[in-house]
């Protein structure tokens with residue numbers, strides 16, 4: 001989390017493997033640029049992009065400036081701030097598979113330390129495809145400078161492993177090369193303001209905690225829907241699918257924020273211990289239960305918002321008979337004192353009608369016997385909606401008396417909106433996360449056991465789906481809310497999906 005005060009950071013060298021890639025262009029450089037505007041970066045700061053592509057420092061900076069123009073949340077005073085930031089950027093052409101090239105990184109750090117006259121923190125950010133991670137980590141781990149547990153950190157992007165086995169292998173590899181406190185496994189949802197705010201809402205207000213349990217809550221729904229299709233990421237997505245891409249990481253982390261017990265303090269390990277307890281408490285789905293607890297879908301061709309779209313199987317990099325799911329909905333139970341038998345429904349998908357991530361917490365209905373029948377026609381139970389994005393808000397639905405001489409009731413909402421309250425100036429997730437890596441705060445990052453516990457939750461579903469290829473793919477139209485079976489998943493419990 002960004003420190004309450006504009007605390008001074010130590011001198012830092014940040015290496016970005018995948019400097020020439022999309023993540024750096026869209027997210028990392030715009031985030032660093034915004035941290036520059038806010039004066040969070042230390043005076044002695046250097047960022048080095050790495051890749052095989054041919055750039056000079058100058059052409060690399062030009063490319064990144066384009067990225068800032070296109071993707072930064074703020075562009076005001078662009079020339080002035082860019083001139084302040086650009087000299088800190090350089091490019092190093094290097095094939096990550098060439099183990100002899102890594103000495104150059106150590107030389108670069110020594111040169112900066114000599115120039116600055118001080119020791120520097122060193123961060124290696126691995127913004128590369130997952131298959132490159134073991135090799136890069138091994139070469140870095142062999143550098144003597146990485147023995148400095150205090151000041152050298154490695155950041156690993158998602159996906160963290162392809163399944164439980166490969167996640168364990170990667171954890172074992174990283175654990176043999178680095179101390180756990182040096183390893184920062186990114187889940188960018190944890191950097192979102194609205195996700196962090198769940199803990200503030202729950203534990204900085206006395207109002208909610210007494211009713212935040214099975215006695216008062218009917219169910220929890222977490223939806224992360226996207227209108228986009230593959231956006232050229234077929235090569236990655238085809239081997240992943242919605243369950244691995246979104247639920248194993250982002251949505252389970254959001255579930256943990258909703259379900260966790262109160263931490264005693266906000267130390268990284270305390271918060272992560274409490275969250276991993278939730279993952280351990282999730283009821284294991286037995287193979288014969290998978291069809292009752294999980295639904296998968298894949299979009300076909302068709303129009304979305306007036307635009308004709310190819311089906312998933314027609315996208316580049318996708319097999320014509322692909323069994324990869326672009327939609328997944330699952331039902332989970334958290335078997336502990338607080339949550340016994342409260343269903344948690346999670347769903348995500350591509351080519352859906354809207355881009356939204358929202359949590360709906362539905363409370364049990366109040367008894368209505370005292371009110372006349374006419375008054376209860378629109379009776380709705382209380383519901384807390386936590387808008388993660390694009391709407392960043394919290395809405396509490398209550399019943400109100402409609403003004404007039406008759407006793408009629410309407411459901412109405414009490415709203416807290418970031419836009420009205422904070423003028424929409426929230427930092428992007430990557431700003432928060434990069435700053436956290438620089439300050440050495442791992443609270444919002446995944447610990448090895450958390451990643452593995454999350455894989456354990458989805459493993460039975462992944463196994464069952466792999467064993468039985470879907471017979472009905474493609475089974476939803478672009479612009480719809482996924483396959484009909486997803487409605488039945490909640491419908492058979494007497495509920496329906498809620499986005500509005």
Ligand SMILES: NC(=O)C1=CN([C@@H]2O[C@H](COP(=O)(O)OP(=O)(O)OC[C@H]3O[C@@H](n4cnc5c(N)ncnc54)[C@H](OP(=O)(O)O)[C@@H]3O)[C@@H](O)[C@H]2O)C=CC1
Pocket residue numbers: 017018019020021022023024026027050051052053054094095096097126127128129130132157158159
């Ligand atoms: N893009 C996004 O919005 C998001 C991406 N991620 C994750 O970030 C990671 C990177 O994704 P993304 O930026 O989209 O991928 P890209 O394909 O755009 O970039 C891959 C990068 O890896 C570099 N690279 C590939 N092979 C080598 C090599 N042998 N030696 C050195 N560099 C190499 C490429 O550089 P060059 O070609 O110059 O060698 C390029 O800079 C992935 O794990 C992805 O899942 C996570 C969330 C969002």
Ligand SMILES: O=C1O[C@H](COP(=O)(O)O)[C@@H](O)[C@H](O)[C@H]1O
Pocket residue numbers: 158224226245246357
């Ligand atoms: O990690 C990923 O997240 C994005 C969605 O992120 P958001 O912040 O826009 O909600 C998703 O499109 C992508 O497939 C996935 O890899």
